[in-house]
Amino acid sequence: xxxxxxxxxxxxxxxxxxxxxxxxxxxxxxxxxxxxxxxxxxxxxxxxxxxxxxxxxxxxxxxxxxxxxxxxxxxxxxxxxxxxxxxxxxxxxxxxxxxxxxxxxxxxxxxxxxxxxxxxxxxxxxxxxxxxxxxxxxxxxxxxxxxxxxxxxxxxxxxxxxxxxxxxxxxxxxxxxxxxxxxxxxxxxxxxxxxxxxxxxxxxxxxxxxxxxxxxxxxxxxxxxxxxxxxxxxxxxxxxxxxxxxxxxxxxxxxxxxxxxxxxxxxxxxxxxxxxxxxxxxx
Amino acid sequence: xxxxxxxxxxxxxxxxxxxxxxxxxxxxxxxxxxxxxxxxxxxxxxxxxxxxxxxxxxxxxxxxxxxxxxxxxxxxxxxxxxxxxxxxxxxxxxxxxxxxxxxxxxxxxxxxxxxxxxxxxxxxxxxxxxxxxxxxxxxxxxxxxxxxxxxxxxxxxxxxxxxxxxxxxxxxxxxxxxxxxxxxxxxxxxxxxxxxxxxxxxxxxxxxxxxxxxxxxxxxxxxxxxxxxxxxxxxxxxxxxxxxxxxxxxxxxxxxxxxxxxxxxxxxxxxxxxxxxxxxxxxxxxxxxxxxxxxxxxxxxxxx
Amino acid sequence: xxxxxxxxxxxxxxxxxxxxxxxxxxxxxxxxxxxxxxxxxxxxxxxxxxxxxxxxxxxxxxxxxxxxxxxxxxxxxxxxxxxxxxxxxxxxxxxxxxxxxxxxxxxxxxxxxxxxxxxxxxxxxxxxxxxxxxxxxxxxxxxxxxxxxxxxxxxxxxxxxxxxxxxxxxxxxxxxxxxxxxxxxxxxxxxxxxxxxxxxxxxxxxxxxxxxxxxxxxxxxxxxxxxxxxxxxxxxxxxxxxxxxxxxxxxxxxxxxxxxxxxxxxxxxxxxxxxxxxxxxxx
Numbered sequence: 001x002x003x004x005x006x007x008x009x010x011x012x013x014x015x016x017x018x019x020x021x022x023x024x025x026x027x028x029x030x031x032x033x034x035x036x037x038x039x040x041x042x043x044x045x046x047x048x049x050x051x052x053x054x055x056x057x058x059x060x061x062x063x064x065x066x067x068x069x070x071x072x073x074x075x076x077x078x079x080x081x082x083x084x085x086x087x088x089x090x091x092x093x094x095x096x097x098x099x100x101x102x103x104x105x106x107x108x109x110x111x112x113x114x115x116x117x118x119x120x121x122x123x124x125x126x127x128x129x130x131x132x133x134x135x136x137x138x139x140x141x142x143x144x145x146x147x148x149x150x151x152x153x154x155x156x157x158x159x160x161x162x163x164x165x166x167x168x169x170x171x172x173x174x175x176x177x178x179x180x181x182x183x184x185x186x187x188x189x190x191x192x193x194x195x196x197x198x199x200x201x202x203x204x205x206x207x208x209x210x211x212x213x214x215x216x217x218x219x220x221x222x223x224x225x226x227x228x229x230x231x232x233x234x235x236x237x238x239x240x241x242x243x244x245x246x247x248x249x250x251x252x253x254x255x256x257x258x259x260x261x262x263x264x265x266x267x268x269x270x271x272x273x274x275x276x277x278x279x280x281x282x283x
Numbered sequence: 284x285x286x287x288x289x290x291x292x293x294x295x296x297x298x299x300x301x302x303x304x305x306x307x308x309x310x311x312x313x314x315x316x317x318x319x320x321x322x323x324x325x326x327x328x329x330x331x332x333x334x335x336x337x338x339x340x341x342x343x344x345x346x347x348x349x350x351x352x353x354x355x356x357x358x359x360x361x362x363x364x365x366x367x368x369x370x371x372x373x374x375x376x377x378x379x380x381x382x383x384x385x386x387x388x389x390x391x392x393x394x395x396x397x398x399x400x401x402x403x404x405x406x407x408x409x410x411x412x413x414x415x416x417x418x419x420x421x422x423x424x425x426x427x428x429x430x431x432x433x434x435x436x437x438x439x440x441x442x443x444x445x446x447x448x449x450x451x452x453x454x455x456x457x458x459x460x461x462x463x464x465x466x467x468x469x470x471x472x473x474x475x476x477x478x479x480x481x482x483x484x485x486x487x488x489x490x491x492x493x494x495x496x497x498x499x500x501x502x503x504x505x506x507x508x509x510x511x512x513x514x515x516x517x518x519x520x521x522x523x524x525x526x527x528x529x530x531x532x533x534x535x536x537x538x539x540x541x542x543x544x545x546x547x548x549x550x551x552x553x554x555x556x557x558x559x560x561x562x563x564x565x566x567x568x569x570x571x572x573x574x575x576x577x578x579x580x581x582x583x584x585x586x587x
Numbered sequence: 588x589x590x591x592x593x594x595x596x597x598x599x600x601x602x603x604x605x606x607x608x609x610x611x612x613x614x615x616x617x618x619x620x621x622x623x624x625x626x627x628x629x630x631x632x633x634x635x636x637x638x639x640x641x642x643x644x645x646x647x648x649x650x651x652x653x654x655x656x657x658x659x660x661x662x663x664x665x666x667x668x669x670x671x672x673x674x675x676x677x678x679x680x681x682x683x684x685x686x687x688x689x690x691x692x693x694x695x696x697x698x699x700x701x702x703x704x705x706x707x708x709x710x711x712x713x714x715x716x717x718x719x720x721x722x723x724x725x726x727x728x729x730x731x732x733x734x735x736x737x738x739x740x741x742x743x744x745x746x747x748x749x750x751x752x753x754x755x756x757x758x759x760x761x762x763x764x765x766x767x768x769x770x771x772x773x774x775x776x777x778x779x780x781x782x783x784x785x786x787x788x789x790x791x792x793x794x795x796x797x798x799x800x801x802x803x804x805x806x807x808x809x810x811x812x813x814x815x816x817x818x819x820x821x822x823x824x825x826x827x828x829x830x831x832x833x834x835x836x837x838x839x840x841x842x843x844x845x846x847x848x849x850x851x852x853x854x855x856x857x858x859x860x861x862x863x864x865x866x867x868x869x870x
Contacts, residue, residue, distance in 0.1 A: 008484040015394045018386030019403060022458075025451070026406050029413065029421070083316030091310060097318075103574065104321040110505065110570035111327060112512020114539050115563045118546070119327050122334065126673055131628060132658035143323060150320065155463070174302050176309035200412030207415075207514040207543060214658035215636065229656050234414040238515065241420065242775030243659065245637035245796055245860055257417050264412035268405050355748060423781060431787070438742045438786050440771045523747065523772035534771045544774040547633070547661015548749035550686045555749070556663075 030261060037258025040251050046259065049221055050236065055248040059233060059256060061217035066232040066263075068224070069134060069213065070202050073141035074195065081146050082191065085153025086179055109147035116143050117211040125212055132214025134230035140212045144205065145198050152194025156187035196271050200264050206234045215239045233260055328567060335561035341554035347561065353525035355555040362538070362562060364527045368442065369511055369537040369566075371528065372521065375446025376453055376510040381503050383450065384457025388499075389487065391458065392465040410455040419519030422448040427520070436532050440522035443531040448516050453506040460505065464498020465491060504577045508570045514539040538562045624652035625839040631658075631665015631678030632751065634776060634794050635828050638698060639678065639847070641856050646846050653839045662751045666692070669831050675840045677831040680751030691834055697847050698828040699863035701795040702752060703812045705780065705802040707787055712736040714806040720760050723790060726767025731788060743770035744782045744791040752776070755826040756792055792824075796861030814863050828862070 002010065048058020084105065092098040120140030130136040160183050168178040184191075213230030231239070237256045240249040338347065342360040350361025391403050426447060427439035468491050476486040492499070522534020523544050536544075542559050549556045629639065636659050643655040660668075662679035669677030670690040680700060683692060704715060712735060715723070722728040723741060732738045745766075746753040757766070771789075773779045776797040783789045784801040795812060798804050804812055807824055816822040836844055846852055853864035 004482045004485060008482045011484045011487075012394055015386055015390040018383060019390035019395055019399065022383070022387050022454075023399075023403065023406055026409060030409070032421070033413075033417065080316045080319060083313040084320055087313035087317040091313060092317075100321055101317045103578075104324040106574045106577075107571050108320060108324050108327075110508030110512070110574060111324075112508075112514070112539060112563075112566050112570065114512065114514045114542055115327070115331060115567050118542070118560065118563050119330055122330050123326075126668070126671070129673055131656075131673065132630060132660070143327070146320065146323070174306040176306040177302060179309065197408055197411065200408060204412055204414030204417075207539075210543075211546070211660070214630070214656075214660070215633070216640070216657050216659075218656075229658060234416060237414065238416045239633075239636075239659070240777070241416070241781065242777040243633040243636055244777060253420075257414075260412070260414060260417070261409075264409060268408065353748075424785060428785060437740045437788065438744075438771060440782075518774060519778065523774070524768055524770055525748075526768045536772070544747040544772060545749040546664075547659070548663045548747070548751065550663050550684065551667040553686060 033254075033257045033261055036254040037256070037261075040255035041258060041262075045252075045255055047221070050217065050252075051246060055246060057246060057248075057252065059236065059252065059259065060221045061223075062231055062233045062236040062256075063259065064222045065134065065213075065217060065230050066203055066234070069138050069141060069209075069230055069232060070199055072134070072138035072226070073145055073202060074199070076138070077142045077145040077149060078195070080142075081149030082153050082184075084146075084150045085157060085191075086183075088150070088154045089157035090175070090179060090183070105147050105150050108143070109151065111143075113144060113205060114207045116140055117208040119143070120208065120212040131227070132212065132216070132229055133227045134213060135226040137209050137213025137230040137232075138226070140208050141202055141205065144208060145202065148198045148201070149191075149194055152197070153187070153191050156190025156194070157183055159190060160186040192271055196268055199267055203232070203260060203263060204234050205232075206238050209235050210238065215243075328564075331560055331567060332564050334557060335564035337552075338554060338557040338561040342558065347558070351525070351527045355549075355558070358554075360554065360558045362558070362565075364525050365536050365538045365541050365562060366565070367527055368521065368535040369539070369569075371442050371531075371535075372445050372449060372517060372537055373507055373510040375442055375531065376449035377503065377507055378450075379447060380450035380452075380454040380506060380510075381457050384454035384502065384506065385461050385499065387454065387458040388461035388465060388502075391462045393483075393487065393491075407455045407458050410451070415452065415513060415516040416519075418448050418452055419516035422516065422520045430532075434532070438522070438534065439532070440520060440534040441530070441532045442521065442528055442535060445517045445520040445537075446531075448520055449510045449513055452513060452516065453509050456506040456509055457499075457502045460502030461495065461499045464495035464502070467498065468494045500577055504573050508573055511569055511573075512539060512566060514543050518543050538566050623650045623839050623842055625654075627653060627655045627676065627840050627843050628674040629655070629657045629665070629676035629678055629830070630660045630668050630674045631676075632662045632680045632828070633659040634680055634700065634752070635678045635698070635830075637796070638828070638857065638860055638862060642843075642847050642852060645852070645856075646843055649846075650839070650842065653843075655843060661749075663749070666831060669833055672833060675832065675836075676844075679829045679831060680826060681754055682827075682829070683831070692831045693833075693835055695830045695832065695836075695844055695848070696827045696865055697830050697844075698853075698857055698865050699817065699868055700826050700828050701812060701814075701817055701822070701863060702755060702792050702824040702826070703795050703798050704790060704792050704805040704807060704824075705783055705798050706790045706805060707783055707785075708801070708803050709787060710736060710790075710803060712805065714809055717760065717808050720807065721764055724756070724761060724766055725764050726769055739788040742786055742789040743767065744773060744779055744786065744789045745770060746779065746792075747772050747774060751826070752792065752794060756824070759823055759826075814858070814867075817863055818867050825863070827865070 045058045046063060047060040049060055051057025120136060124130045124136035124139050125132060164182050164186060165178055168182045209232055215231050215235060216229035217231045218225060218228035233256050237253055240253050347360055347362050349363055351364040352359045352361040391400060395403060422444060426444055430436055430439040430444060472490055472494060473486050476490045517537055518540040521537055521540050523536045523540050524534040525536055528535035542562055546559055549559060639657050643657050647653060647655055662681055665677035666679050666687050668674045670687055670692060683694060706712060712731060719734045728734060729741050731741055771782060773782050776793040779791045779793050780797050780802055783791050810816050810822045812822055817825055830844060832840060853866055857864050
């Protein structure tokens with residue numbers, strides 16, 4: 001029979017084990033992916049045009065498309081998501097409408113990405129004649145982003161202490177002023193964390209984009225034309241593995257894996273630093 | 284002097300009016316944003332459902348759901364093996380992934396020293412950021428050979444391999460949401476328990492975890508939804524064979540894997556193409572059902 | 588509103604692109620038609636992508652005012668979209684099925700796609716007779732020792748029921764017999780190759796260009812796979828790559844098809860990739 005004290009110790013050890021296992025597994029993944037990929041990351045590879053026959057092609061177009069799609073989909077979804085998050089956290093009373101909205105957000109979050117891909121294919125690619133393009137891909141990605149962003153925004157707003165708002169209202173500010181000047185700035189770090197998380201998923205998304213953004217890039221590197229093909233890094237990785245014929249496809253796949261990991265790391269770092277400064281200032 | 288005072292007053296008045304207008308417009312704006320969510324969900328249900336339900340012109344619902352005979356060229360559309368494959372794979376993934384996620388969440392929230400906490404949070408986010416294609420590829424090149432060499436399997440493709448890789452992909456969801464839920468438990472509750480002489484583990488088990496249960500359940504359900512809907516990694520590891528699996532190590536197929544494998548090569552609008560949309564619709568209904576299930580449970584808990 | 592913006596962006600992109608072309612890469616290939624302009628869109632077979640993407644690049648270099656975009660999606664996606672008019676060309680590995688016979692599609696056979704049976708490199712078997720192949724594919728033979736190999740279970744790894752490659756093997760090898768369902772299915776040539784190279788005792792078939800040195804190619808019915816044997820009609824495992832247009836092609840689309848069928852392209856790129864030029868086949 002375990003005494004409560006030794007049970008305590010036992011469980012603590014167990015949780016240490018779980019925590020360290022999680023870290024060790026990630027470290028193993030990262031070392032594996034980076035060790036294989038980093039040697040290929042030359043400027044010529046990162047910013048060169050991809051090739052289908054000759055070895056030595058780059059991933060410039062795909063790299064650009066990845067971030068372009070991310071940017072476009074975020075620009076569309078962030079305002080909508082913040083709006084809905086504000087409503088759910090600040091305005092919503094428990095009416096049927098609110099219940100329906102909350103249920104919709106939760107349901108949207110669980111819609112499998114392949115279903116979103118098929119939906120995007122019927123609606124944007126075929127019926128709206130956008131074709132396999134950056135526009136169709138970005139619009140479909142919005143559907144992936146929205147529920148995650150809404151949930152994060154709502155949570156971030158809820159964690160803002162009520163006293164902040166009460167003080168602002170007591171000073172005679174309208175609700176909207178309070179939201180814009182007090183609540184949102186205080187919730188910004190939380191929202192930005194959500195953006196980073198969502199960005200990570202968008203950069204790695206494949207199933208949605210195969211059916212909407214397609215597997216080709218524009219004829220020009222760094223082309224902002226939204227009707228051009230929008231093959232991203234993750235899709236290119238999939239394409240190389242399933243249909244690629246270039247002799248150096250393994251090197252390119254490894255390079256893409258490392259690039260994606262580095263991109264996410266950089267993203268986290270770039271966003272985390274100003275956020276830390278911000279939250280320090282707010283105390 | 285007075286004139287100037289007047290203008291400031293009218294300025295202030297119109298400024299005030301403008302603020303009131305913004306207040307109202309803002310409220311309507313955010314309501315519109317929220318209603319959009321509902322509209323989006325319904326349009327997805329409508330578009331995918333309409334295309335999918337056309338299947339029943341050619342196939343009887345009983346055949347679709349209860350037959351495992353998938354011979355589209357011969358007119359047999361039995362999706363039972365895909366349904367079973369999706370459910371079993373998800374089950375394996377949750378059984379492996381949820382305990383790991385929960386243990387990691389407890390570690391993150393209560394056990395880890397601050398230095399490790401700082402690394403662990405972003406580390407967990409990084410797991411989510413690894414593309415599913417990469418997970419699938421690692422499964423194909425690392426996990427399958429390992430299973431073959433150690434368990435003497437002919438190929439290693441099947442529910443187990445897909446479930447293991449899925450577990451790694453979904454535990455971060457359980458971890459983040461559970462950690463948030465544990466953090467959100469009011470500390471006086473825990474302090475009270477400790478003050479009454481309970482140990483840390485007793486407090487965690489009897490006070491903190493029950494209080495955080497709704498959040499943890501949400502995490503597990505969302506992870507389940509991710510597992511059911513995950514496509515690329517599963518497709519690379521499940522074997523994609525339309526046969527009912529009799530063991531965890533036998534190749535079978537899931538709804539998602541079959542959609543992605545056959546979609547590009549089936550005529551849109553044919554019974555075959557429609558049946559793939561019907562599978563997508565089933566996935567959709569399945570995830571809606573999961574959400575309703577959570578609601579049901581958390582409502583009962585609150586009532587009790 | 589959105590479309591206007593899209594058009595504007597597209598216009599801007601085109602302008603900057605043409606400026607770039609003027610200053611950048613002068614001197615197109617000889618014998619090109621400078622008068623051509625427009626956009627060509629194609630989608631469909633992923634197996635044809637590695638062939639058509641280089642064609643797209645070369646053709647665009649020769650015709651500065653034409654933009655070609657080629658997407659994958661699968662043979663039926665291509666045939667479906669060209670029948671609906673959302674793309675100009677549908678690429679397919681299969682002959683036109685019944686559903687599309689009345690859609691006014693015109694068939695252009697552009698390349699010969701040979702198939703090969705591949706096994707993992709450790710397998711000692713070198714050849715399969717037609718009957719042996721049938722018995723393995725139908726699940727009648729399940730051990731390599733029955734076809735002269737070692738005592739090892741046969742793992743069949745091949746393509747989905749909707750695949751064009753599978754349809755070709757069905758027609759050429761199986762005839763009226765049907766595939767066993769006890770097999771592992773992968774969604775592409777590349778995935779089949781990867782799975783076979785890592786699974787001892789496995790066998791499958793891929794488009795010949797995908798059989799690299801990570802797998803071992805089997806002779807079929809005593810005939811080695813090579814281009815000459817196909818041209819001579821000895822090696823029977825092959826199908827045609829098709830490009831379908833709605834009605835007879837005109838303008839830029841016709842020029843592009845002509846380019847793909849031209850000797851310049853067929854005799855250089857096609858062979859380099861491991862396909863066989865369609866003009867070499869004896870009718």
